[in-house]
Amino acid sequence: MTKVAVLGAGSWGTALSIVLADNGHDVRLWTHRKEQADHINSTHKNEQYLEIMIPDSIRAYYELKDALQGVEVILLVVPTKAIREVCQQVNAIISHKPVIIHATKGIEPGSLKRVSQLIDEEMTQVTYEDIVVLSGPSHAEEVAQRQPTTVTVASINENNAKVAQDLFFNEVFRVYTSNDVIGIELGGALKNIIALGAGISDGLGYGDNAKAALITRGLAEITRLGTHLGANPLSFLGLPGVGDLIVTCTSVHSRNWRAGNLLGKGNDLQDVLERMGMVVEGVRTVQAAYQFAKKENIEMPITEGIYEIINSVKKPKDVVEQLMNRDKREEMDDLASLLRNRNTR
Ligand SMILES: NC(=O)C1=CN([C@@H]2O[C@H](COP(=O)(O)OP(=O)(O)OC[C@H]3O[C@@H](n4cnc5c(N)ncnc54)[C@H](O)[C@@H]3O)[C@@H](O)[C@H]2O)C=CC1
Ligand SMILES: O=C(CO)COP(=O)(O)O
The missing domain is CATH 1.10.1040.10 (N-(1-d-carboxylethyl)-l-norvaline Dehydrogenase; domain 2)
Structure with missing residues (x-):
């Protein structure tokens, strides 16, 4: 069982949390809205984003430091425009070096940077090697219903790509690896x-x-x-x-x-x-x-x-x-x- 903090409780963060929970991991789903965290914990629903019951084992957090306590993996799944801000908040809290997986699909206007570059810039605790991108044809609505889905995880560190593959892989969620971070991020x-x-x-x-x-x-x-x-x-x-x-x-x-x-x-x-x-x-x-x-x-x-x-x-x-x-x-x-x-x- 791996302790994972999922940062971003929208449709994709919720769907990926379900995959992780189905695989038996300890999932902490963080949202920056207290009422949303309370709602998820009391109803096991997040119907603003997805019409699905959320497994009881997923716990929602509003306090970021509690969500990050002792986690081995951080899954970043906020929109691109929030990536820098969320990474700065994480950076101010963590003192260890988790694997960072991101599932965000965008490029920053102005700087023209990819998401892994933004993470690398903002999180002094991690290096580019610690970052993995997860991308592929995967609508949250279908993933949450456990419909067959395939994605790719890419990192310049093969070992970290394999960590991500093992974390998510199950009978309805097939995960391939790649070392082409640039191609996988830009395609998405x-x-x-x-x-x-x-x-x-x-x-x-x-x-x-x-x-x-x-x-x-x-x-x-x-x-x-x-x-x-x-x-x-x-x-x-x-x-x-x-x-x-x-x-x-x-x-x-x-x-x-x-x-x-x-x-x-x-x-x-x-x-x-x-x-x-x-x-x-x-x-x-x-x-x-x-x-x-x-x-x-x-x-x-x-x-x-x-x-x-x-x-x-x-x-x-x-x-x-x-x-x-x-x-x-x-x-x-x-x-x-x-x-x-x-x-x-
Ligand atoms: N929805 C999908 O099926 C898929 C989405 N993606 C990608 O995942 C990323 C997130 O997308 P969705 O979950 O669909 O978006 P969403 O709009 O459903 O949810 C975004 C979540 O991020 C939160 N958020 C926004 N700004 C924040 C901030 N500053 N701090 C903390 N939280 C903040 C919002 O409150 C919301 O809960 C996007 O880059 C999207 O392209 C990728 C694959 C599938
Ligand atoms: O990336 C996605 C599916 O793979 C989701 O796309 P949308 O953000 O257009 O819903």
């Missing part, structure tokens, strides 16, 4: 932009052809940027790449798809975000990816179009027209040269 973060696009396309009334095009050409953009930043291009063919793109672009569970769908139907972004009541990471990540693409001179036309929609620079229909009328080109030319350059490095 960038797919949210494309999921917004898929939702917008559906909201506009376009069909499956348009969505398949977005998924496939979106994958090309993700691979282009990711490989430029040092990811292994093969990672984008895996669960945290194409797997997560498929699940997020095609499922009504996806917050990013749902937000995009409402935008495509003509709703205002602020209204949409208020209606969602949960984090829509793609809205922030698209700012970061757009800045990256401009800075590094990487061609990302879908990302650019979604950035323009989110920032009310262009209307969704105009962006579709712009994408369809770009210059003619060969489908695989840039990806082929990307692989060639990688081989000659």
